[in-house]
Amino acid sequence: MLEFFTCDPIESVTSIPQITDKGKAEIKMEGQLSKARFEAYLNNALVQWDKKLEKLISGWIESPISIYQSRSDQMAKELLDNDKVSMSTYHESSKIFFLHKDQLPDTWKTTFNFRIKKLRKNSNPTLCFIIIHKPYKLKAPVKPIEPEVVQVSGKGIKYTDFY
Numbered sequence: 001m002l003e004f005f006t007c008d009p010i011e012s013v014t015s016i017p018q019i020t021d022k023g024k025a026e027i028k029m030e031g032q033l034s035k036a037r038f039e040a041y042l043n044n045a046l047v048q049w050d051k052k053l054e055k056l057i058s059g060w061i062e063s064p065i066s067i068y069q070s071r072s073d074q075m076a077k078e079l080l081d082n083d084k085v086s087m088s089t090y091h092e093s094s095k096i097f098f099l100h101k102d103q104l105p106d107t108w109k110t111t112f113n114f115r116i117k118k119l120r121k122n123s124n125p126t127l128c129f130i131i132i133h134k135p136y137k138l139k140a141p142v143k144p145i146e147p148e149v150v151q152v153s154g155k156g157i158k159y160t161d162f163y
Contacts (some may be wrong), residue, residue, distance in 0.1 A: 002068060003047045003128060006059030007115060010147065015055055016133050019090045027088045027096065035103055038085040042097075045132060046111060057135040060101065069123060076127035076146035078101040093137040097130045104128060111153040119150070 006013060016029060033041075049056060063069040080100035081088060088096045101116060108114065116125060 002061050002063050002072060004059055004061055005117070005150075006057055007113065007117070007120065008059070012055050012057055012151065012154075013147045014144055015135065016057065016094065016145050017091055017135075017138070019143050026091070029086050029098075030088055031084050032079075032082075034083040035083045035085055035099070037137045038097060039097075039105070040049070042108070042130070053134070053136060055131070055135070056112065057086060057131040058104075058114045059125045060116045060127055061098075061129060062119055062123055062125045064120065069125075072125070079103065080126075091138060091142060093135055094131060094133040097132075099128055099130070100129050101126050115160045 035040070045056070062073050063072060075086070077100065078084075080096065080102055085103065086098040088098075090096070102115060112130070114128075116128075
């Protein structure tokens, strides 16, 4: 069970479709690309980004179950060590990119207003995500994510449980 957290506006999060609306959801990693190739892709996406039509959401992943948190942190470490970014697509409209928090350039942190808020006492999450959602590519309506708002130090954090 992995939980995805973001500090993005709630309107952005609710517009993202659920990965599946029945059964156990799974995100399958479809491959990895070099960090340099991903940087070029994302920088190009940011130049062409139509904020009214497309959603870019960033955040981090934590799990209340220590074994899952360890696996998540190990995946992040491997991505950092190999200078890679992992990718998964869902529906025909969205891509999720996974990377280590240290792979996020400061310019992206500023653009995404990205920050990690540690939510569990002994947790130090390192696996981050960036979702690029283009709703106009959906061929049929899908059920949207219904995020839960978690209050941390007076500031809301959006949370959605993909698994």
